[in-house]
Amino acid sequence: MTGKVLVATGNLGKLVEYGRMMEEGIDVLGSMDFPGMPVPDEDGRTFAENAIKKALSAAEYSGMLTLADDSGLVVDALGGEPGVRTARYGEGQAFDDEQRYLLVLRRLSGVKAQDRTARFVCAMALADRGGLIAVTEGSCEGSIAFAPEGDNGFGYDPIFIPQGYGCSFAQLEDDEKDMISHRRKALIDMLPFVEAALKKGTEGV
Numbered sequence: 001m002t003g004k005v006l007v008a009t010g011n012l013g014k015l016v017e018y019g020r021m022m023e024e025g026i027d028v029l030g031s032m033d034f035p036g037m038p039v040p041d042e043d044g045r046t047f048a049e050n051a052i053k054k055a056l057s058a059a060e061y062s063g064m065l066t067l068a069d070d071s072g073l074v075v076d077a078l079g080g081e082p083g084v085r086t087a088r089y090g091e092g093q094a095f096d097d098e099q100r101y102l103l104v105l106r107r108l109s110g111v112k113a114q115d116r117t118a119r120f121v122c123a124m125a126l127a128d129r130g131g132l133i134a135v136t137e138g139s140c141e142g143s144i145a146f147a148p149e150g151d152n153g154f155g156y157d158p159i160f161i162p163q164g165y166g167c168s169f170a171q172l173e174d175d176e177k178d179m180i181s182h183r184r185k186a187l188i189d190m191l192p193f194v195e196a197a198l199k200k201g202t203e204g205v
Contacts (some may be wrong), residue, residue, distance in 0.1 A: 002025040002026065002198075002199035003025070003026055003027070003065070003167070003196060003201070004026070004027045004028075004064065004065075005022070005029070005064070005065050005066070005067055005198075006025055006029045006030070006031075006033075006058060006059070006062050006064040006065065006066045006067070007027055007028055007029065007030055007068070008030075008031055008037075008054045008055060008058035008066055008068035009030060009031055009069075010030065010031045010032055010039075010070070011154070012030075013153070013154030013155070014069075014183075015028065015030045015182070016165040017178070017183060018067070018183075018187075019173060020175075020178055021178055021183070021184050021187055022187075022197070023155075023191060023194075025167075026109065026194070026198070029064070031058065031105065032133075034058075034061065034062050036169065037058060037061050038057060038061060039054075039057075039150055040053050040054060042054070042070065042084070042088075042142075044070070044128050045084070046084065046112070047069075047070040047071065047072065047084060047121055047122070047123035047137070048070070048123040048125070048135055048137065049063045049070075049074035050070035050084060050123070051068050051069050051070040051123045051124055051125040051135065051182070052068075052072065052125045052127075052132060052135060054069075055067065055068035055125035055126060055127040055132070056126070056127050056131070056132060057172065058123075058127075059127040059128050059129055060129060061194060063094060063127070063142070064128070064131055065119045065127075065128050065194070065198065065201065066123070066126070066127050066128065067124060067126055067190070068124070068125050068157070069122050069123060069124040069125070069183065069186065070082075070084065070117070070122075070170070071086070071110075071121060071123070071182060071183060072084060072085075072086030072087070072120070072121060073086050073104070073118060073119075073120055073121075073155075073160065073196070074118060074119050075104065075116075075117075075118040075144060076115075076117045077111050077115050077116060077117075077120060078104070078107055078108070079105075081098070082104065084097070086155070087155075087158070088101075089103065089104070090103040092160070093196055096140045097155050098148075099159060100155075101148060101155075101156045101159045104144065104156070104159060105148075105159060105161050105175070106119045107167065109145055109160065113143070113146075113191070115173055116140075116143045116144040116145075117142075117143050118141065118142055118144050119139050119140060119141045119142060119182075120124035120125060120140045120142070120156075120160060120169075120181070120182040121138075121139045121182055122137065122139070122181075122183045122186040123135065123136075123137045123186065124136050124137070124138075124139050124174070124183075124186040124187065124190050126190055126193050126194060126197065128197065132158060132194040133193055135204075136187075136189040136190045136193075137186055137189075138181075138182045138183065138185025138186035138187075138188075138189070139182050139185065140161045140162055140180055140182040140185070141162070141163040142160050142161050142162040142165075142177070142179055143160075143161050143202075144159055144160065144161070145158075145159045145160070145161050145168055145185075147173055148168070148170070149167065149168045149170065150167065150168045150170030150171035151170060152169075152170045152171065152172065152174070152177075153169050153172075153177065155169070156169075157169035157170035157177075158170040162180055169181075176196050183203065
């Protein structure tokens with residue numbers, strides 16, 4: 001299978017992950033390849049609502065088959081926070097990834113290990129100029145560490161310990177993380193829809 005897919009993100013770390021996990025022959029473009037592309041407000045109540053909104057907007061602007069996801073960290077002891085506000089958590093007091101995950105650790109101060117359960121969740125949407133094609137979701141269960149460890153990955157990876165592991169996401173090699181990540185699980189379910197859409201597009205040429 002060959003073709004091109006736009007991944008509606010300006011997050012280089014996320015784009016690199018997609019490039020590693022996508023089927024061979026499928027080229028991945030990012031939002032930066034379309035200067036001036038509008039970025040819709042992520043004001044949905046769920047990850048899926050935000051993913052759909054981003055996919056439809058980027059597909060309409062670019063005219064390309066488009067993947068978009070909304071993903072985040074859900075911490076049980078924080079009532080599900082950061083949740084859909086993961087990338088904007090602590091607005092006004094946290095201004096980058098490190099400050100955001102340190103804020104999570106501060107808010108979990110005094111919470112015992114068994115009560116630090118959490119998961120990464122990814123909702124993924126596929127769209128073209130004709131509209132929404134499919135939505136999938138993946139999750140990775142785990143817990144929140146007491147201190148950040150590791151310098152691989154991005155976002156909250158240094159404080160998230162995946163279930164069954166004794167280290168953080170940020171301490172795993174890329175291929176290890178890819179095997180268990182929430183984004184990979186959502187993408188595995190999405191790939192048949194991507195391949196069908198690319199095939200349909202080729203047949204229509």
